[in-house]
Amino acid sequence: MKPPSTSDRRVLSLFPFLLAYLLFIGTARLVKENFRLIKDQGGNAKPLSNLTNGGSLIDGCDLFDGKWVLDGGTRPLYEEESCPYLTQQVTCGTNGRPDSLYQNWRWEPHACKLPRFDAVKLLEILRGKRLMFIGDSIQRTQWQSMVCLIQSVIPPGKKSMHRNPPMKIFRAEEFNASIEFYWAPFIVESNSDHFKKHSVLKRLVKLDSISKHSRRWEGVDIMVFESYVWWMYKPIINATIGSLDNVKEYDVTNAYELALKTWANWIESNINPHTQKIFFMSLSPTHLWSWEWKAGSNENCFNESYPIQDPSYWGTGSSRDMMGIVRDTLQDLAINVTLLNITQLSEFRKDGHTSVYTERRGKLLTSEQRSDPNSYADCIHWCLPGVPDTWNEILYAYLLHDFPLH
Template identity: 75%
Template sequence: MTPPSSSDRRILSLFPFVLASLLFIGTSRLAIENSRAINGRRRSYPTYSKGRITNARSLTNFSRDEPLFNGCDVFDGRWVLDDVSRPLYKEESCPYLTKQVTCQRNGRPDSLYQKWRWEPYACELPRFDALTLLEMLRGKRLMFVGDSIQRTQWESMVCLLQSVIPDGKKSVHRNPPMKIFRAEDYDASIEFYWAPFIVQSNSDNTRNHTVHKRLVKLDSISKHSDRWKGVDVMVFDSYVWWMYKPIINATTGRLHNVQEYNVTTAYRLALKTWANWLESNINPTTQKVFFMSMSPTHLWSWEWKTGSDENCFNEFYPIWGSSYWGTGSNRDIMGILRDALKELKINVTLLNITQLSEFRKDAHTSVYTERRGKLLTKEQKSDPKNYADCIHWCLPGVPDTWNEILYAFLLYDYPQFS
């Protein structure tokens, strides 16, 4: 990547750096990969015909340990400053955004974080076309299942689609633990289902889910999965809630038999329960299933800036280099997820957004957000050490790229999926 020009750096004078960190994620410290200069790579661009990618094998489903076919891994690329086509929508143009993610409205003085486009090295992502996606979803349900990170991806998708739908032909309904966006003329719905652990837990209440002693039912999923039956496209996510502590209380079998599990062991058992449900309930010829890899955190700036003691607050540019891996992304969890998908008898596509999102230390909500339903006060904003949120993402922003990639996979599979 080419570092920002001196003209871009003027944004850095907007306000001073403040020492900060948000919370401790209960994972062991991992070695950080050194940044490397981007080597020039020749790029082969796909051509488009009737909305299809003619060399679409480059967008084939997850290949276990190898890049995607045809030399193109859409998750391997760089962030390019693009103030022409970005952002894909405006905060004020989407009435469905929650206060948690509207960083501009909440006082963030810069907007550069909205103007970065993900560019794979060996191909181009197809341009997101809301009408095309709505046509693909005609008569269908697209559901995002997971935690608040997944809810942000749902909000992003709704904002990407809603602008082409006439007033009176779109709506959002809340049916806890679900939020449902309806596109009436297409008989299509974009849904979010709150299930932070995928399996059942004492954090499943959409309002009262912040509990000090978390309890996960590792072999119980029916309470959730009864609402998933018949969904045409499912996008799962489950990570950050597991990382509160290295040990978690959980049950298997009888509810009173509560034991302490290592998080990695519990995560593996939970994914097994999820996999068993998929194999018994998903028709792979008519339904599509995706799993989002870890959404990274940027809690400690010493990881990308040697000797510093800050966090994501007051960051304005991506991390430069060809690779970066922060301590908030657990490699053991990633390995468990890969193993679970490899053992499945049906295909689940891994949307491996971790590395590309790792670069984006600049795009978190930081102090321009709310906590427990209330926007941060002026005093709280002046104390980013305790109040900066370096887990969630501003919108427009990084989750829009996740949805662009999801769109590319759906576009490729559309003839089989329709």
């Protein structure tokens, strides 16, 4: 069993002290390292954006290498009140956030331009297709973002939302297209798979079991997978291989690797690369400790209004081991899976989290709770409109490239 690195072990030891906080936000990603690059097997530094089975460049341009530009003319891409599908968890403005600057930043790659998001073009690409986001609450936010980005161009009566737990399905009727979310925080099966009752203290992951989930994925045209923060709840995790009676404690990095191998086996056995397209999202950063970007401070993402300007900034929440496992898994696949490397660009956005302008157990934080951001600020989830819209703009660029309209 592969032991955790020294830096991983140091941060994972903080988990007992953060348990109450983690239960509130439902999930966490707390691995302390300062690495922007992953070492390849030859020991050479290689940017994560290049570490995909088929490469992540579009016509030679790295969409993930760029900067945030303030753009009040084209941002936000939609308004909170114009999208009835947003949940209370992510509507920071409606929930009382006094500033709105977090909605006005546009991601600008250094070597090229992102195509302007066109909802009608995307719907044409998705005509007769199913687009499914698979993962945890971070992935659910990206799904909500995508629904909001396209729903305004669909006439009333021609769109619908259906709930088929653990799925949510938005349909564009005239295009025979659906944008779906499937709850699977570990990708493989676990005792946290219930769409509501998933905040269990003793998590159990079935490292070699995926069929319960995957039968819902069969035949889906475009899939976007994501799984990370739920693995980082504690430095070890209870897991099984084979018999459910044989429960053992696994180091999370080893368990994650085994789970992704199970996922990879399913991909290779079930995906038709000529008709289906698969993406894997890199980890979504947290901004739990302000000393990372403001030396000597002892706060978090609360009351932040501007992105981090240091182009080399890399927070303490990104595990080199876990990111390396994703890299190796994708590179070893016989089928092309594209990595959407949103980690670095999202690292800069300490201002984009829901902070205290969100809910807890289905209820908005009280004024008393909001006055204690060190205890109650959620610096893991993101406001909408906001950062996840950019993730979807990049996904749109890939879809436009892979499914050209004639």
